[in-house]
Structures are given as structure tokens and as C-alpha cells.
Amino acid sequence: MPLNLTKIAFGAQSYGDIESWYAQRRSPNLTTRYRPTKWEQCIGGSLYWIHQHSIVARSEILGFSETKDGRWSIDLKPELVRVLPRPKRAHQGWRYLKGDPPRDLEEGEDIGDALPGKLAGKLERLGLI
Numbered sequence: 001m002p003l004n005l006t007k008i009a010f011g012a013q014s015y016g017d018i019e020s021w022y023a024q025r026r027s028p029n030l031t032t033r034y035r036p037t038k039w040e041q042c043i044g045g046s047l048y049w050i051h052q053h054s055i056v057a058r059s060e061i062l063g064f065s066e067t068k069d070g071r072w073s074i075d076l077k078p079e080l081v082r083v084l085p086r087p088k089r090a091h092q093g094w095r096y097l098k099g100d101p102p103r104d105l106e107e108g109e110d111i112g113d114a115l116p117g118k119l120a121g122k123l124e125r126l127g128l129i
Contacts, residue, residue: 002045003038004097005061005074008090009051018049018057019080028059028076032094035072039064047076048097054085055102081105087124 007030009018022028036042046058060077067073074094083102 002043002061003036003041004045004048004058004101005036005042005094006048006050006055006088006091006097007094008092009049009056012051015051015056015082018051022059022078022080026078028078030074030076030094031067031071032074033071035064035066036094036096038096046081046101047074047094048083048101049080050088050090053087053090055083055088056085057082058101058104 012018012021030047042061043063045061047061048055049057049059051057057080059080062075062077065073065075082105084105086102
């Protein structure tokens with residue numbers, strides 16, 4: 001089973017900002033200073049996007065390539081898939097996703113009023129959700 005990564009959607013004010021970032025690129029990618037040590041296991045996995053302390057979407061990882069300046073590019077499939085929001089703490093850079101990934105939302109599925117990620121995380125730690 002491939003490994004998955006998480007990354008903060010830094011600078012995104014809304015989910016629409018993440019969508020527009022994908023719409024403006026034919027081959028989306030991220031650059032990072034360090035390639036994951038388990039990079040080969042990540043190919044075929046997904047990069048999960050964190051927005052406002054919740055995992056909200058994912059993109060399939062197609063591969064890794066070195067840039068001219070010695071950094072690494074995480075090459076992504078140009079498709080953004082919404083997932084069932086799950087609380088996730090903010091972090092810098094990318095991290096491996098621990099545990100089972102959130103499921104994809106079905107076409108036209110409405111998630112209703114989702115709790116903000118920070119609040120949902122606190123309630124989950126208290127065992128209330």
C-alpha cells in the first residue's frame with residue numbers, strides 16, 4: 001500500500017483558492033528542500049491538503065524529480081479530489097499521513113456544516129466525537 005503525505009495549503013483563504021491553484025496549472029507540483037526518505041513508496045499514494053486545521057482534499061502523487069537548484073519537485077496528478085474533512089494539526093513542510101486516510105466524497109455528496117478543524121480536534125481529544 002502506498003504512503004500518503006500531508007501538506008498545508010499555505011496562503012489559501014478558502015477551498016476555492018486551492019481549486020484555482022489546480023485550475024491554473026497543467027501539471028501541478030510542489031517544491032521541497034528534501035525528498036522523502038520513503039519516496040518510492042509514496043508514488044501512487046496521495047498528497048492530502050490541510051486547510052484551516054482540516055484535511056480537505058487530495059491529489060495523487062505521480063513521482064519526484066530534482067530541480068535545477070537542487071530542490072525536489074513532488075509531481076501531482078492535475079486532479080483535486082475532495083475528501084471527508086478530518087481534523088489535522090498544522091505543521092511545516094510535508095509529513096507522512098499516519099493511520100487510514102479520509103475517504104473521498106462521492107459526486108454531489110453534501111457534507112453539511114462541518115465543524116472547524118481546530119474545534120473538532122479538541123472535541124475528538126476529549127472523546128466527545
